[in-house]
Amino acid sequence: MAEIYDLVIIGGGPAGLTAYLYAARARLKTLLIEKLSPGGQVLVTDFVENYPGFPEGLPGWELMEKFVAHVKKLGFNQRLGEVVGLEVEEKGIKKIKLAGGEEIKARAVIIATGASPNKLGIPGEEKLTGKGVSYCATCDGPFFRDQIVAVVGGGNTAVQEAIFLTKFARKVFLIHRRDQLRAQKILQERAFANPKIEFIWNTVVEEILGEDKVEALRLKNRKTGEESFLRIDGIFIFIGMRPQSEFVKGLLPTDERGFIITDCEMRTEIPGIFAAGDVRAKACRQIITAAGDGATAAYMAEHYLSSGS
Amino acid sequence: MAICHVTDQDFEEKVLKSDIPVLVDFWAAWCGPCRAIAPVIEELAEEYAGKLKVCKMNVDENPITPGKFGIRAIPTLIFFKGGQPVDQITGAVAKSTIESVIKRILD
Numbered sequence: 001m002a003e004i005y006d007l008v009i010i011g012g013g014p015a016g017l018t019a020y021l022y023a024a025r026a027r028l029k030t031l032l033i034e035k036l037s038p039g040g041q042v043l044v045t046d047f048v049e050n051y052p053g054f055p056e057g058l059p060g061w062e063l064m065e066k067f068v069a070h071v072k073k074l075g076f077n078q079r080l081g082e083v084v085g086l087e088v089e090e091k092g093i094k095k096i097k098l099a100g101g102e103e104i105k106a107r108a109v110i111i112a113t114g115a116s117p118n119k120l121g122i123p124g125e126e127k128l129t130g131k132g133v134s135y136c137a138t139c140d141g142p143f144f145r146d147q148i149v150a151v152v153g154g155g156n157t158a159v160q161e162a163i164f165l166t167k168f169a170r171k172v173f174l175i176h177r178r179d180q181l182r183a184q185k186i187l188q189e190r191a192f193a194n195p196k197i198e199f200i201w202n203t204v205v206e207e208i209l210g211e212d213k214v215e216a217l218r219l220k221n222r223k224t225g226e227e228s229f230l231r232i233d234g235i236f237i238f239i240g241m242r243p244q245s246e247f248v249k250g251l252l253p254t255d256e257r258g259f260i261i262t263d264c265e266m267r268t269e270i271p272g273i274f275a276a277g278d279v280r281a282k283a284c285r286q287i288i289t290a291a292g293d294g295a296t297a298a299y300m301a302e303h304y305l306s307s308g309s
Numbered sequence: 310m311a312i313c314h315v316t317d318q319d320f321e322e323k324v325l326k327s328d329i330p331v332l333v334d335f336w337a338a339w340c341g342p343c344r345a346i347a348p349v350i351e352e353l354a355e356e357y358a359g360k361l362k363v364c365k366m367n368v369d370e371n372p373i374t375p376g377k378f379g380i381r382a383i384p385t386l387i388f389f390k391g392g393q394p395v396d397q398i399t400g401a402v403a404k405s406t407i408e409s410v411i412k413r414i415l416d
Contacts, residue, residue: 045341
């Protein structure tokens, strides 16, 4: 008979790795399944400066290396795999289905699959992805040295990455559909003070133009309806996230955008299935809150395993 | 089969003149998603040994080849067959996505 884990954690970002840390310290027989190498979205963050305990800040990959080193101290049982389905069998045993057909069983599951960047869904976007359309400034910024780029969005990520891109680009247009930013004030102050950043307010991108590479954007002002063209070499899109929760569709309740609904102890509607981090319906999506979710989820999973509730 | 590391100098020899199809992973040390995808690339190199050659090119140390193929994002995976680029994937994607392209190319 195939072995049954106490706990399977799906996803190896800050939520999943923290859950693993707590589960391993509780001596639960735990497996973490990640489709890439551990780290999650933090890997695309050039610099993290709001994680407590690191007053000088540090690159995202370096922070995640520390998370991984920490779980390795406890014997990190992980495997590469892409979860495509989750089912509940008799006696509350959870069956996790992997792409390729393999199945893994566990008494408790923590879903920590995170989120991935939203796309604009406009003409030219898909065709020119990797050819000037990007969702990762730290990956692709250096290809735009002394060129002109646009950033779309007004949240923390958009503003932080716009500032980062000024290290390479000679000009950064920040295009936002509203007339003010949503980003934290400290980021706004830096962006407004940066002479390389020019703001284009109340404006949406309607089309990305170019044959083999991005050449221009077709813009529309939402207030006046006026259309214009902006000549650029690259466009970086940071307009929020969509949850990686397709595999629980129909099994667990989600909000209208697909984020998994839990109570404040990370419990989903099904006993023994927890959700933690960005995949969960909540207001604040940060590394620290993901880690907090992971700790709570592991704690509650331990409680569930020992008491059955 | 181990992963081969290619440079601007030996790209033609190792990739374009290869007898079997080649997957080239264009990467750099500062790129988080390149790190994320690395274990997947290693697994593929082992699983398709003998049928598919898997190479990596560091774009920082080798500026000519990435420029030639218009690379403006990493990681980018380009699949070569008979000396020609036949398919391309950008970003850290799941193994199954890469495998579906490999299977098509090896068919």
